[in-house]
Amino acid sequence: MIAIIDYGAGNLKSVKKAFDHLKVNSKVISSAREWSGFDKLVLPGVGAFGAAAQRLNKAGFIELTKEWLIADKPFLGICLGLQLLFESSTESTDIDGLGFFKGKCVRFQQGKVPQIGWNQIQLKKDSKLLDGITENSFFYFLHGYYIQPENEDIITANTEYGITYPSIVSKGNVYAVQFHPEKSGDVGLQLLKNWVEKC
Amino acid sequence: MLATRIIPCLDVDNGRVVKGIKFKELKDAGDPVELGALYNQQGADELTFLDIGASYKSREIMIDVVERVSREVFIPFTVGGGIREVSDMRAILKAGADKVAVCSAAIKNPSLITEGAKIFGSQCIVLSIDAKQYEDTWHAYLNGGRIDPGIDALEWAKKGEELGAGEILLNSMDKDGTREGYDLKLNKTVSEMVNIPVIASGGAGTMEQMFEAIKIGKADAVLLASLLHYGELTIKEIKEYLNNKGVCAR
Secondary structure, three states: OEEEOOOOOOOHHHHHHHHHOOOOOOEOOHHHHHHOOOOEEEEEEOHHHHHHHHHHHOOHHHHHHHHHHHOOEHHHHHOHHHOOOOOOOOOOOOOOOOOOOEEEEEEOOOOOOEEEEEEEOOOOOOOHHHHHOOOOEEEEEEEEEEEOOOHHHHEEEEEEEEEEEEEEEEOOOOOEEEOOOHHHHHHHHHHHHHHHEEE | OOEEEEEEEEEOOEEEEEEOOOOOOOOOOHHHHHHHHHHHHHHOOOOOEOOOOOOOHHHHHHHHHHHHHHHHHOOOOEEEEOOOHHHHHHHHHHHOOEEEOOOEEEEEEEHHHHHHHHHHHHEEEEEEEEEEEEOEEEEEOOOOEEEEEEEEEEHHHHHHHOOOOOEEEEEOOOOOOOOOOOOOHHHHHHHHOOOOOOOEOOOOOHHHHHHHHEEEEEEEEEEEEEHHHEEEOOOHHHHHHHHOOOOOOO
């Protein structure tokens, strides 16, 4: 069973719909009381870093998610769910992220912000998450901030938008992507399938 | 590299796609879900559905359409037409749309953009502007282009960005339906004025005109309707053409 964390921000149901389409069991959890009976965890997200971190905290998810990550249990962060794994963001300087990865999120200085649309990934290392997915595949991106990890070893793929920035990171069983696989057509569904079956 | 988006636009009335759709591959040309899935297969980067039915009943049916599309088609889609309040936005987004487009209601009540952006995020709010030339500038029209409230479209675009819109859907009323090409001057002016993506709409007749909208008009995306619906061009052909001209298309 996959649990998708719902902390009251945006359209999180599309991740559930993608799993339904793949005929994989998943459930949306919106409070710490529902934290049981699953073996894989998804942290999706749209919106602002600070508001999301606050809502996660209010719903009692911060400590539980940190413990999950430290125990190296299967995890997938999507978009803001990737950014929240880092220590902080210049978007909301008064609030901390989960701090699982060292580094911060900063705003794009070039081009139109937010970046909206399909962009490519350049692979930095092999990953089970990307089985059957080729170099330069397009995924759907929607974000104004990008991550700056301190440890470059966690970078699985990069993307270019005026600058080169990490679009997939991973460590052990923890994976996170900056784009929206649930909105990236067939290639996105393939990535989700890989995560469910292989990661 | 970020690809320039090609976005088919479908007009929906009472749950059916209207305005002549002619496809051999479809069992039923009027079903928005079936047509959305076909455009996805053909390589559409996003979809836009405009609810042109004015009735309350049409709105309720639209919610059901959105729900069905989101279960079948895994690319982003925008829904517009008749969105007047935050509660309308919430209903559409909750049903599974990724973005909502606001037009008349935002002119009448600009705080709708700010409220929507605050609750759902700027990336969810598309400001749709129906622009028509007026002397040496353009005016933003109300009610599907029927009323000119005397608002400068350029100032309105800038204001929309400040209020929190994440994207601008720029419809040229002068070019709409003419197939003479997009309004390049309008597009370029707005695109250089704001720092959010601009979607060019109205006037597409050839692939060269789409290239011009991107190169000269600085459009971040192009919206297409009848050219695709009548099967005169396919998304695949358009993308091959654009790629050959050095535009990044998926």
